[in-house]
Amino acid sequence: xxTKRHALLALxxxxxxxxxxxxxKADSGFTPQAGVLQIYSAxxxxxxxxxxxxxxxxxxxKAQIRDGEDSSMGHMIVEEGKTSPADVFLTENSPAMTVxxxxxxxxxxxxxxxxxxxxxxxxxxxxxxxxxARSTVLVYNKDLIREDQLPTSMMxxxxxxxxxxxxxxxxxxxxxxxxxxxxxxxxxxxxxAWLDALSRNAxxxxxxxxxxxxxxxxxxxxxxxxxxxxxxxxxxxxxGSANTALHYFGGGDPGAFVSLSAGGVLASSDLPTQAQQxxxxxxxxxxxxxxxxxxxxxxxxxxxxxxxxxxxxxDSLDAxxxxxxxxxxxxxxxxxxxxxxx
Amino acid sequence: xxxxxxxxxxxxxxxxxAAVAVLPxxxxxxxxxxxxxxxxxxxxxxxxxxxLLTHTGMLVVVTVPAAIVLGTLAAWLVERTALPxxxxxxALLLAPLAVPAFVSAYAWVSVAPWMTGFGGAALVTTLxxxxxxxxxxxxxxxxxxxxxxxxxxSLGLSPAAAVVRTVLPRLRPALSGGALLVTLHLLxxxxxxxxxxxxxxxxxxxxxxxxxxxxxxxxxLASVLLVLCLLALALxxxxxxxxxxxxxxxxxxxxxxxAALGAWTVxxxxxxxxxxxxxxxxxxxxxxxxxxxxxxxxxxxxxxxxLLRVTLATLxxxxxxxxxxxxxxxxGAWLLARHRSGMSxxxxxxxxxxxxxPGVVVGLALVTLAxxxxxxxxxxxxxxxxxxxxxxxxxxxxxxRAGLAAAPPELSEAxxSLGLRGPATLVRVVLPLVAPSVLTxxxxxxxxxxxxxxxxLLLAPTGTDTLALAFWRQAGELNYAAAAPYAxxxxxxxxxxxxxxxxxxxxxx
Numbered sequence: 115x116x117t118k119r120h121a122l123l124a125l126x127x128x129x130x131x132x133x134x135x136x137x138x139k140a141d142s143g144f145t146p147q148a149g150v151l152q153i154y155s156a157x158x159x160x161x162x163x164x165x166x167x168x169x170x171x172x173x174x175x176k177a178q179i180r181d182g183e184d185s186s187m188g189h190m191i192v193e194e195g196k197t198s199p200a201d202v203f204l205t206e207n208s209p210a211m212t213v214x215x216x217x218x219x220x221x222x223x224x225x226x227x228x229x230x231x232x233x234x235x236x237x238x239x240x241x242x243x244x245x246x247a248r249s250t251v252l253v254y255n256k257d258l259i260r261e262d263q264l265p266t267s268m269m270x271x272x273x274x275x276x277x278x279x280x281x282x283x284x285x286x287x288x289x290x291x292x293x294x295x296x297x298x299x300x301x302x303x304x305x306x307a308w309l310d311a312l313s314r315n316a317x318x319x320x321x322x323x324x325x326x327x328x329x330x331x332x333x334x335x336x337x338x339x340x341x342x343x344x345x346x347x348x349x350x351x352x353x354g355s356a357n358t359a360l361h362y363f364g365g366g367d368p369g370a371f372v373s374l375s376a377g378g379v380l381a382s383s384d385l386p387t388q389a390q391q392x393x394x395x396x397x398x399x400x401x402x403x404x405x406x407x408x409x410x411x412x413x414x415x416x417x418x419x420x421x422x423x424x425x426x427x428x429d430s431l432d433a434x435x436x437x438x439x440x441x442x443x444x445x446x447x448x449x450x451x452x453x454x455x456x
Numbered sequence: 457x458x459x460x461x462x463x464x465x466x467x468x469x470x471x472x473x474a475a476v477a478v479l480p481x482x483x484x485x486x487x488x489x490x491x492x493x494x495x496x497x498x499x500x501x502x503x504x505x506x507x508l509l510t511h512t513g514m515l516v517v518v519t520v521p522a523a524i525v526l527g528t529l530a531a532w533l534v535e536r537t538a539l540p541x542x543x544x545x546x547a548l549l550l551a552p553l554a555v556p557a558f559v560s561a562y563a564w565v566s567v568a569p570w571m572t573g574f575g576g577a578a579l580v581t582t583l584x585x586x587x588x589x590x591x592x593x594x595x596x597x598x599x600x601x602x603x604x605x606x607x608x609x610s611l612g613l614s615p616a617a618a619v620v621r622t623v624l625p626r627l628r629p630a631l632s633g634g635a636l637l638v639t640l641h642l643l644x645x646x647x648x649x650x651x652x653x654x655x656x657x658x659x660x661x662x663x664x665x666x667x668x669x670x671x672x673x674x675x676x677l678a679s680v681l682l683v684l685c686l687l688a689l690a691l692x693x694x695x696x697x698x699x700x701x702x703x704x705x706x707x708x709x710x711x712x713x714x715a716a717l718g719a720w721t722v723x724x725x726x727x728x729x730x731x732x733x734x735x736x737x738x739x740x741x742x743x744x745x746x747x748x749x750x751x752x753x754x755x756x757x758x759x760x761x762x763l764l765r766v767t768l769a770t771l772x773x774x775x776x777x778x779x780x781x782x783x784x785x786x787x788g789a790w791l792l793a794r795h796r797s798g799m800s801x802x803x804x805x806x807x808x809x810x811x812x813x814p815g816v817v818v819g820l821a822l823v824t825l826a827x828x829x830x831x832x833x834x835x836x837x838x839x840x841x842x843x844x845x846x847x848x849x850x851x852x853x854x855x856x857r858a859g860l861a862a863a864p865p866e867l868s869e870a871x872x873s874l875g876l877r878g879p880a881t882l883v884r885v886v887l888p889l890v891a892p893s894v895l896t897x898x899x900x901x902x903x904x905x906x907x908x909x910x911x912x913l914l915l916a917p918t919g920t921d922t923l924a925l926a927f928w929r930q931a932g933e934l935n936y937a938a939a940a941p942y943a944x945x946x947x948x949x950x951x952x953x954x955x956x957x958x959x960x961x962x963x964x965x
Contacts, residue, residue, distance in 0.1 A: 152918065159929050180918040181929070185666050186816055190914060193823050197831065199918070285663035320650045323932075331569055346933075447667060454504040456664055456673070 151177040151388050154191060154200040156184045157375060161246075162204060164408040169395045175388050184210035184287040191380070192217045201383040202392050204245060204375070207291040208237075208438045209446075211376035215241045215439070221381040227394045232428075235374060235415045237439035242378035244438075245396050246405055247413040248340040249431050250292055250371045252361040253326050258335040264361050268296075268338065268369025269304070272311035281317045281325045281337035284309075284455045288322060288340055288373070293450060294441035295371035299434045302449060309453035327354045336361075340373070345411035345424055364432040372433040375412065463795050467803075470787040474806040477784075477846050480813060481682070483821035488675035499676050504660075508677075512656040512684065515577060515649075516642050522582045523638045524631060526731060527589025533724050535597040535961070538714040540721070545728055546594065550587050550957050552735040553900075554950030556907035556924065557584040558647030559943045560735075562931060563742035565651050577654035583735035584648065585641055589634035591896070592858055595961045596630045597623070599862070602712035615715070625697070629861055632696040633854040636808070639688045640850055643681055643812040647909070657681050658814045665816050678817045685812035689805050740947065746940035767945055770906055770922040774949075776837065777844030777905035778852075778898045784845050785852035785897060790886070793860035794868075804857070807849045815910030818847055822915060840915040847911060848904045852897035859893020860886075896960045899953045906946060923949075 155162040159181055166177040180200070182190065188210035191198050198219070205211045214220055220241040228236050228243055235244035254264060265271055271280050283289055297305045317334050319325040325337040326344060347355040363369035377396060379389040395401045402419035405412060413428045414421045421428060450456045488496065499505075533539050534546050552560075561580050564571060571579070600623065608618040646658050657677050664674040717724055788807060791800040810818055822843055826834040833839045863886065871885045887894070907924045916922075923942045930939035 178918055182913060189820060190823055193827050287666050290667040320653060456667060
């Protein structure tokens with residue numbers, strides 16, 4: 115028995131040595147490489163990867179991607195401060211970018227890049243630009259509710275007759291952007307009342323996809339989510355959305371809020387020219403086509419680049435007009451905390 | 457016979473380990489206090505925090521006893537009864553350790569979407585964590601000399617009473633250690649609870665980090681978790697007791713005679729079959745179903761080379777993390793076993809604290825510390841390995857503690873009296889005696905590292921990809937077919953590790 119035991123122990127101890135020995139080559143992926151553009155990305159991995167690959171093919175500039183999530187990555191960049199290895203930061207929703215902007219860590223985006231995106235798709239400060247957009251929608255179960263029974267405004271969901279009949283995912287970065295939009299559009303009193311109703315009346319799910327599936331399964335007749343998860347599922351096997359349809363609020367309603375995915379260049383970047391080039395590429399017609407071809411079903415934000423034909427045109431959505439920089443995250447957190455959601 | 461000089465050396469190392477283990481608290485606690493007492497109280501004395509406390513408490517109060525009962529019953533059936541195919545059951549009952557808890561939660565949600573909330577959360581966590589009790593209890597039941605039990609029987613006690621009076625007290629360290637691990641995991645569990653839509657402090661902290669933009673609220677919630685952890689640590693100390701488990705005696709140790717199950721054979725088999733089906737067949741079957749869908753669509757877009765690269769990275773991190781955590785646990789565990797004092801106890805208890813915190817809290821704290829004080833280690837493999845050691849030290853500590861408790865100190869003393877010096881005693885006497893438990897601790901940590909998400913995401917060098925990260929990325933896109941190969945690989949890699957754990961039970965002392 116002891117010899118067996120020793121052999122086993124020796125094996126366990128030898129594994130790391132063997133692995134580090136064979137891993138010598140693989141190890142090169144384990145460190146940021148000099149002269150390679152460092153992209154901190156909270157965007158969907160596939161989309162960022164597609165952009166980086168196309169950018170490298172077009173310019174010869176290599177890029178390395180670090181994946182993360184909106185908020186923790188925003189926090190991380192702020193902690194890293196002026197020594198951040200990041201050159202470019204890409205988010206899913208703009209509030210995380212605002213955190214970095216307020217810490218004074220962003221360089222102004224090239225005016226030419228800003229000129230490539232549609233009007234109103236960048237903050238008044240010019241410190242970052244939209245790279246993609248997603249619209250708030252109401253997903254509903256076609257078997258449980260008719261289209262003419264749907265609310266005309268997302269604010270109506272606060273009414274008693276909707277108690278227990280709607281789902282939302284208030285714990286995520288996506289929803290935070292929606293509340294920020296509501297706050298900017300309707301003010302604090304109305305937002306607080308709506309959030310109180312949410313915490314009393316809505317069924318809480320962990321994210322957009324779970325909300326959509328719950329509506330599809332008939333757990334709740336309607337749910338608040340972003341549009342693109344639905345279109346992706348429809349383009350695939352429809353397992354999560356076959357029984358559902360989308361309702362766009364329109365009319366400048368808070369429920370028609372369009373959230374911007376943001377791209378910015380770090381002021382501390384050691385490759386500022388290449389970083390600006392990357393943003394210019396991403397927002398160019400070619401870069402926006404990469405977004406469409408990736409199948410993400412997010413809206414393009416560049417001028418003259420068509421979104422996926424399955425989507426209703428962005429202009430037809432009649433989203434509320436909000437300067438993304440005024441999406442005040444501190445107030446958002448405090449009203450959500452007071453409503454008992456956080 | 458006091459080896460005071462070497463004990464002092466070990467104590468210094470153990471103190472260093474404890475200091476590293478509590479590093480995250482140096483960020484969390486000041487951040488929580490930054491609003492001042494009144495701000496903190498305003499935030500904490502809210503109905504929502506009460507609700508989170510109730511939920512977290514409910515989960516611990518139901519899952520921990522359930523894991524103890526299931527784990528102990530299963531261990532007794534396998535090790536002490538004439539159960540048919542005991543060897544096979546032993547392996548199957550350990551196997552859930554090979555399935556990441558969040559994969560199992562994904563599986564349950566897709567098999568039984570209605571099963572959410574408290575019921576689902578308690579069920580999935582119990583099924584995922586009962587092996588933490590099964591493993592040490594089975595090992596102890598098998599190794600335990602049946603002499604006392606037989607004496608008790610010969611003095612007229614019924615078989616059941618003999619077990620309760622002689623075996624159960626001996627199981628206390630194993631049970632309390634297992635229960636402590638289950639509790640710590642429950643406090644920090646996120647993936648399962650989010651899938652099950654059951655809100656606890658940890659899910660609330662994750663939301664706070666996803667939505668909030670100041671760390672203060674997250675740190676306040678994390679501080680409550682720390683208090684809960686202290687409570688659990690104190691309770692475990694009381695539950696463990698101080699009875700001696702090690703045995704030195706003349707003659708060979710006897711193996712217990714298996715109890716005949718008789719008419720109970722069928723119910724016993726049925727019980728184990730249900731347990732294995734729920735904890736193993738459901739997740740593995742679901743992954744297999746995803747994998748079947750992956751064959752045409754998924755693998756085409758999934759270069760096998762990519763999968764291998766990710767697997768290799770996962771292996772390297774798992775082995776390094778496991779060795780680091782085990783090495784870090786050794787001094788504290790030894791000190792506790794041989795020089796039990798207020799100080800050694802404190803040093804051991806300190807190493808558990810950070811593991812009750814969710815990975816994002818520990819990860820961001822280490823980002824802050826590394827950027828501010830140790831910039832060269834930032835985004836290196838070294839830092840993420842330290843994070844693994846901090847997060848998973850308890851898995852190693854609990855195993856080592858049990859192993860050292862069962863190793864008679866007299867043997868070390870005899871070695872010393874025969875002229876061996878401290879280090880030589882360690883290598884020639886102590887390590888061989890505790891080798892099985894060192895191996896168990898290492899394997900348990902490696903399993904945990906292989907499925908860790910948040911700390912890896914925050915701390916690993918840019919470009920590092922692991923199986924867990926790749927799985928989570930694809931599953932988050934609803935792309936189960938593409939996620940399946942990663943889940944399957946995690947399970948495949950873990951199978952040999954659980955077989956090593958099986959050896960720990962079989963090891964004869």
